[in-house]
Amino acid sequence: MLCLRDYQDKSLLSLRQGFIDGYKTLILYMPTGGGKTESAITLLVATAKKGKKAAMVMDRRILVDQTSQRLDKYGIDHGVLMADHWRWRPQEDIQICSAQTLEKCEYFPKLDLIIVDECHTVRKSVSDFIKNTGVRSIGLSSSPFTKGLGKLYEDVVCDVTTNELVNDGSLVPLRIFCAKEIDMTGAKKVAGEWSQKESTERGIKITGDIVTEWVKKTHEFFDKPEKTIVFCAGVAHGEDLQKRFQESGYNFVSISYRDDNQYKKDVIEEFSKPDSDIVGLIATDILTKGFDVPDVKIGISARPFTKSFSSHVQQMGRVMRSFPGKDFALWLDHSGNYIRFQDEWEELYSNGVSTLDDGKEKPKPEPSDKEKEVAKCPKCQFLWPPKSDICSNCGHVRERKNDVIIKAGELEEINGASKKEKYSSEFKESFYRELLKYADDMGYNSGWAYYKYHDKFKIYPSWKKEKAEYVSQEVMNYIISQNIRYAKRRRA
Numbered sequence: 001m002l003c004l005r006d007y008q009d010k011s012l013l014s015l016r017q018g019f020i021d022g023y024k025t026l027i028l029y030m031p032t033g034g035g036k037t038e039s040a041i042t043l044l045v046a047t048a049k050k051g052k053k054a055a056m057v058m059d060r061r062i063l064v065d066q067t068s069q070r071l072d073k074y075g076i077d078h079g080v081l082m083a084d085h086w087r088w089r090p091q092e093d094i095q096i097c098s099a100q101t102l103e104k105c106e107y108f109p110k111l112d113l114i115i116v117d118e119c120h121t122v123r124k125s126v127s128d129f130i131k132n133t134g135v136r137s138i139g140l141s142s143s144p145f146t147k148g149l150g151k152l153y154e155d156v157v158c159d160v161t162t163n164e165l166v167n168d169g170s171l172v173p174l175r176i177f178c179a180k181e182i183d184m185t186g187a188k189k190v191a192g193e194w195s196q197k198e199s200t201e202r203g204i205k206i207t208g209d210i211v212t213e214w215v216k217k218t219h220e221f222f223d224k225p226e227k228t229i230v231f232c233a234g235v236a237h238g239e240d241l242q243k244r245f246q247e248s249g250y251n252f253v254s255i256s257y258r259d260d261n262q263y264k265k266d267v268i269e270e271f272s273k274p275d276s277d278i279v280g281l282i283a284t285d286i287l288t289k290g291f292d293v294p295d296v297k298i299g300i301s302a303r304p305f306t307k308s309f310s311s312h313v314q315q316m317g318r319v320m321r322s323f324p325g326k327d328f329a330l331w332l333d334h335s336g337n338y339i340r341f342q343d344e345w346e347e348l349y350s351n352g353v354s355t356l357d358d359g360k361e362k363p364k365p366e367p368s369d370k371e372k373e374v375a376k377c378p379k380c381q382f383l384w385p386p387k388s389d390i391c392s393n394c395g396h397v398r399e400r401k402n403d404v405i406i407k408a409g410e411l412e413e414i415n416g417a418s419k420k421e422k423y424s425s426e427f428k429e430s431f432y433r434e435l436l437k438y439a440d441d442m443g444y445n446s447g448w449a450y451y452k453y454h455d456k457f458k459i460y461p462s463w464k465k466e467k468a469e470y471v472s473q474e475v476m477n478y479i480i481s482q483n484i485r486y487a488k489r490r491r492a
Ligand SMILES: [Zn+2]
Pocket: 377, 378, 379, 380, 381, 382, 391, 392, 393, 394, 395, 396
């Protein structure tokens, strides 16, 4: 049967305690590779043992069969709630279904627990079901940052961080190179995110650079072509990349939502083989869920996001799976996403998730050229290590430029006008903690403090979310002055 790791046991205890405390809807956060599905299966079995009914809702149909096979592997009786499915067994206590089934299915058993896989993708059918039935619900996610989650789920359980999983060897660390970037200056947005059409057109302009960079890096680090996933900007970009990689003698295959399911299944199956003929898989968004090929050693990020931190996190999670002989994975960033989301990623990496913040996914302010420049080694483009003047990849020693200071986890640009406003890290930390205290007193969520802090210092806080004992006059004055400015702007 299933043998859970310590933090998985701990997570299940936290969920149980949450329900005892009166919560009805909770999210279980675990990084990709943390074993969310095993934890969920344990919960399903525990519920069924008590003679109660539980269902697990998968985000896509293809994942229903995968999960059903997994249950079979463990010898767990279950049914699949799809009218035409060979495993239609409505009398079973454990049921697997897809979000689409919830929409269409006329028959649905009365449930005691529903588990929603990949709950950061909010489906109306699932939300409606949870609201209408009032059933105890657990959402599973490794990136619970999408808008609306905080309205559906009351709290989040997080008992393990990416950092801890890297330290215990369950995941491998990323070595990050900030390579030539797709230029998104002035690109159009659709619903706050850069349009796929624009990113595709702009992505194609640097296809040659992406191929050249990959050829160089795979030989430099592995002495041979290593298994790679490319997250491209759109279908045409994927096709262009496939052509250019193949012209250079490397078998890269592009798949997208336009290909039929059988073809995609065959390609992924071939790519999953240890001695696969396919070196690289080029994907238009679809690999971000339920895809598991742990021997991939290189990830290429070539789909710029301005707000979708979730997608960025999911993509990195694809290449961080551990595998025998894999000590690290290379992350070749052509999208600018790494630096754009660096603060949030470092916070998530070290501290996990503590609140469900409805407003977290907002378009990110673009880092300035100078911030981008100081974030990487000028010689090899390796992400510059914190608190250091020496590149940990190539050993390049950086000249101390007097107007640029780098600190752990944050980039600070100190020049011209902002030079006068130079704050110590103690000051900034206590400022953040006092904002948290104010937010708590006012009943705001911690995201409010997060954005107020950004308004003030132009960077996101990297401090722990520990609120101060009291709010000083200085912070109070700042909040009041901001409120006045805001009110003026609204009147204007
Ligand atoms: Zn370097």
